[in-house]
Amino acid sequence: MALSVWSVLFVNQETLFSYNRAEMISYIFVAALLQGLILATSLHGLAQRVYSGEISSLLLKPMSLFSYLAIEEVADKARNVLATIIESGILLVLFQPQIVMPSSGALILFLLWTCGGVLLNFLFSLLFGTLGFWSPETWGPKFLFFIFLDFSAGKLFPLNILPVWLQTMLSFTPFPYLTFMQTQLFLDKVPVGDLLKHSFLILFWVALLALLNSLLWKRGFKSYAAQGQ
Amino acid sequence: MKKPIIAVKNLHKHFTVYKKQPGLLGSIRSLWKRKYETVAAVDGISFSINQGEVVGFIGQNGAGKTTTLKMLSGLLYPTSGEISVLGHNPWDRESVFQKQFSLVLGQKNQLWWDLPAMETFLLNQAIYDIPEKRFRKTLNKLVDLLDVADVVQVQVRKLSLGQRMKCELIAALLHNPKVLFLDEPTIGLDVVMQKTLRDFIAEYNKEFKATVILTSHYMDDVKELCERVIMIDHGKKIYDGLLSNIISKYARNKTLSVIFSKPVAKKSLEKFGTIKDWSESAATLLVPRKDATKQAAKLLESLPVIDLNIEEAPLEAIIREVFGNKAKDA
Numbered sequence: 001m002a003l004s005v006w007s008v009l010f011v012n013q014e015t016l017f018s019y020n021r022a023e024m025i026s027y028i029f030v031a032a033l034l035q036g037l038i039l040a041t042s043l044h045g046l047a048q049r050v051y052s053g054e055i056s057s058l059l060l061k062p063m064s065l066f067s068y069l070a071i072e073e074v075a076d077k078a079r080n081v082l083a084t085i086i087e088s089g090i091l092l093v094l095f096q097p098q099i100v101m102p103s104s105g106a107l108i109l110f111l112l113w114t115c116g117g118v119l120l121n122f123l124f125s126l127l128f129g130t131l132g133f134w135s136p137e138t139w140g141p142k143f144l145f146f147i148f149l150d151f152s153a154g155k156l157f158p159l160n161i162l163p164v165w166l167q168t169m170l171s172f173t174p175f176p177y178l179t180f181m182q183t184q185l186f187l188d189k190v191p192v193g194d195l196l197k198h199s200f201l202i203l204f205w206v207a208l209l210a211l212l213n214s215l216l217w218k219r220g221f222k223s224y225a226a227q228g229q
Numbered sequence: 230m231k232k233p234i235i236a237v238k239n240l241h242k243h244f245t246v247y248k249k250q251p252g253l254l255g256s257i258r259s260l261w262k263r264k265y266e267t268v269a270a271v272d273g274i275s276f277s278i279n280q281g282e283v284v285g286f287i288g289q290n291g292a293g294k295t296t297t298l299k300m301l302s303g304l305l306y307p308t309s310g311e312i313s314v315l316g317h318n319p320w321d322r323e324s325v326f327q328k329q330f331s332l333v334l335g336q337k338n339q340l341w342w343d344l345p346a347m348e349t350f351l352l353n354q355a356i357y358d359i360p361e362k363r364f365r366k367t368l369n370k371l372v373d374l375l376d377v378a379d380v381v382q383v384q385v386r387k388l389s390l391g392q393r394m395k396c397e398l399i400a401a402l403l404h405n406p407k408v409l410f411l412d413e414p415t416i417g418l419d420v421v422m423q424k425t426l427r428d429f430i431a432e433y434n435k436e437f438k439a440t441v442i443l444t445s446h447y448m449d450d451v452k453e454l455c456e457r458v459i460m461i462d463h464g465k466k467i468y469d470g471l472l473s474n475i476i477s478k479y480a481r482n483k484t485l486s487v488i489f490s491k492p493v494a495k496k497s498l499e500k501f502g503t504i505k506d507w508s509e510s511a512a513t514l515l516v517p518r519k520d521a522t523k524q525a526a527k528l529l530e531s532l533p534v535i536d537l538n539i540e541e542a543p544l545e546a547i548i549r550e551v552f553g554n555k556a557k558d559a
Contacts, residue, residue: 061357225244
């Protein structure tokens with residue numbers, strides 16, 4: 001759908017919001033791939049699993065709960081990426097669009113930032129999982145967050161089309177690193193001088209969320225009631 | 230003196246429970262004003278258990294049995310008190326500790342629902358780091374003992390409750406745990422299956438010198454497996470000792486079952502004890518424990534008795550009475 005909408009918008013124009021047609025089509029494909037890789041998660045039901053006591057059988061085993069959840073997540077992502085590749089492959093064959101390809105150096109950094117995005121989203125999912133320690137109502141806050149994420153991560157449209165003040169505000173959050181910044185790197189739209197800054201910012205958000213998770217899960221386990229199990 | 234495998238000292242677990250007013254108005258009011266109550270699920274329990282003991286945890290629903298087991302296995306964080314299992318604090322959840330115990334919850338399962346039980350066994354082999362040779366040996370033995378060779382390759386959701394419970398036990402025992410926490414392992418099973426599982430648990434205890442804590446509402450489980458019992462009521466320990474001693478401590482009466490050669494009037498039996506059942510040719514009397522032999526002799530002397538049995542009261546009845554009295558005292 002995004003492909004059709006942007007194709008119509010580019011009928012009478014060469015560039016739009018500083019994107020030419022090839023860049024925008026590349027954005028759509030890369031964002032779709034990143035959606036499967038970064039934003040899709042198997043941990044949507046984690047809070048419910050915590051609340052219902054389903055995690056008890058995992059906690060009793062000599063393994064880390066988080067490693068187990070990470071493996072579950074990786075397996076889910078592998079399936080998503082395979083589906084996205086097949087879907088995108090069909091679209092590429094059908095429409096034969098022009099796709100912008102980055103340099104090999106940018107591609108390596110793109111892969112690293114993507115790993116950072118995957119880690120960030122995993123940590124967000126774990127954070128929402130802790131809701132289950134204290135409340136059965138886990139769906140509402142999570143739903144609002146993911147709706148907000150659709151807009152703030154650049155899943156639906158590039159963030160450059162937003163007003164500058166809103167872009168500035170979002171740059172103080174980790175959300176652009178969940179898709180948008182990776183697409184900008186792929187399209188060679190990130191100034192070389194800013195690459196290190198963004199790499200550090202990804203690490204900063206990962207460290208902050210990991211710390212927050214560590215505190216909340218530690219507290220949560222102390223309140224864990226292992227209900228129903 | 231032998232060092233206990235399990236040592237619990239002054240253990241408490243309190244839960245904060247939200248008390249909701251009924252109806253829509255109650256729901257709306259709860260948005261800004263909530264009433265909470267602290268419930269003491271476990272209230273100052275202490276005990277110790279030595280290696281190889283099979284101890285029965287007896288108590289009514291909500292007495293705190295499962296909560297205690299969950300604390301012993303490191304699932305729940307105690308409000309206060311000390312626990313040591315195999316020399317470890319369960320709450321630390323160290324791998325080396327977790328590889329030495331198993332918690333089996335009768336009403337829940339760790340088996341993957343959509344896959345054959347064998348897949349869970351293989352996963353457990355990897356998680357518990359069991360060498361292939363030992364894994365195969367233990368698996369074959371357990372499968373053989375529980376007679377489930379033909380079901381381990383069938384999807385778990387297609388198994389009967391009994392078959393599933395047997396597979397649960399196998400999954401829990403593959404790593405040869407030294408300590409077993411069994412919470413209602415025979416719940417919902419028919420009597421034949423209950424007996425099979427009981428025999429199996431006894432066999433496992435004997436062969437591996439495993440320490441077992443068992444909770445069950447079926448007194449047959451406790452009678453057959455446990456020499457020692459711990460009775461819990463409202464989170465407090467009310468008895469800890471030999472099962473046989475419960476009877477002498479709490480059973481006030483013995484039952485005399487008498488069969489007569491000639492019809493005997495009900496009135497002539499009243500002086501021997503409380504008449505529980507009577508027909509002209511047979512009667513059942515409840516007699517104070519200490520007088521049972523004396524009264525039996527008198528019965529034989531004064532009435533045309535052809536058969537007489539002196540029986541202890543059933544364990545279920547004694548326990549019911551103990552808990553009933555405690556409830557009245559409370």
